[in-house]
Amino acid sequence: MTHPLQGKRPAGIAIGAITAALMLNGSALAQYQQAPELDALVSSGALPPVAERLPANPLVIEPVDSVGTYGGTWRSALRGGLDNAWIARTVAYDGLVRYDREWKEIIPNLAESWEVSADARTYTFKLREGLKWNNGTPFTSADIAFAVELFAEPSYGGGTFMKNPNNPVTVEVIDDTTFSFVFEHPNGLIMDDLASVNGLTVVSLSKDYCSQFYPKYNPDAAANAKAAGFETWELHMTDRCSWATETIRWANPDLPMMNAWMIDDPLTGDATRASFKRNPYYWKVDTEGNQLPYIDRLDMRVSDSLEEITLMALNGEIDFQDRHIATVANQPLFFDGQEGGDYRLGANVPSSMNTLVLQFNLNHVDEKRRELFANKDFRIGVSHLLDREEIIDVVFTGQGEPFQAAPRPESPFYDEEMAKQYTEFDPDAAAAAFERAGLSKGGDGVYTFGDGSPLKVTITSSPRSVRNGWT
Known part of the structure; x- marks a missing residue:
């Protein structure tokens, strides 16, 4: 199956340019360029020159097709004000580490x-020197x-690796750019967690900004929370720093971020649109020294109506x-509408292995x-009765293969x-x-058990959307 939906490429987008990572011998490029929209800010003194905004060793991204050009707006949509997963995929995937393409x-x-200790208890990280939040700190x-x-605060109810009672973690700060996660027991999965979208959490709180809401660092935090209309400092912290909920992270434009784009129009409860603008302190460049991102803005329509988004x-x-x-359900619509809508369906490799699996109740x-149901021959028979090619042709507009x-x-x-095996009709x-x-098969075509009772099988399906072209 081919998706996602890809429309006309916005000015400045090089497909894959912000997702394929490459370190060029660990060295910085000699010269850097910035987006033209930042020139006036630098000339006026509102922003430092691009070389001063970048770390000493920025991450160099090798474009998949070619070096891009600056400009343009990436338009997409969210399903209601609580739909933050699309933002997490497009804006927020910037943790300590990441997966390759x-x-x-x-x-x-x-x-x-x-570096990882031999017992997998201590993970020591070296940050890039000179990294800055989007506010320049x-x-x-x-x-x-x-x-x-x-x-790790008792009042925080999340389930991150930072609050695992079975394997507590502490942080040893060695210097400004070097620190260690030290676990009580071996943790062989922490790198995968840090490389997932969950990796945002540990890099999401600016101490300079968020400590003002924390009584340990600000004795007036509780009083300030009351003055701001919150019963507790925890609620105030949640509202300002998205301490306990992912969605609120996109509602406070003052919250510092390390992402390519920063909040412009916040995602509040009654928002009909959320938008993000270029982070002038973003710490990645392309192979010619152009500070990323290429795209100026992300504009997301917020709608509860899937019909409207479609x-x-x-x-x-x-x-x-x-x-x-x-x-x-949408694939035939999008397939037939490509010329009229001036878009194309792009190939996508889903993480799931199959569109639909028939799972018999072995208990x-x-x-x-x-x-x-436990009999292998019965399940082989059912598999041979599925005309997968017809399903692919009719439902998936010919995209996919029997699997x-x-x-x-x-x-x-x-x-x-x-x-x-057993996928042929x-x-x-x-x-x-x-x-x-x-x-046994009777003259009426109905199968019966050995005792003559008819075989009836009830199949229950999930209503969730199917995204995969494997059948």
């Missing part, structure tokens, strides 16, 4: 390097230590998106069905026999398999 290796990001090891300290996409009013609209309360519940071809565990093979399973 193939999702095979964890690579440097805010941290330029790291330094991003240092103290910010990491502050985040771990705050998220119509926007069909009309070419969305530049790039898959969330909510890349569904089985059925009925003994006959329990025994039958079992098995690792995808991109996986190191892919096995062609396991993936393709073959009623005769199905009938033979059912016979081996002890079923």
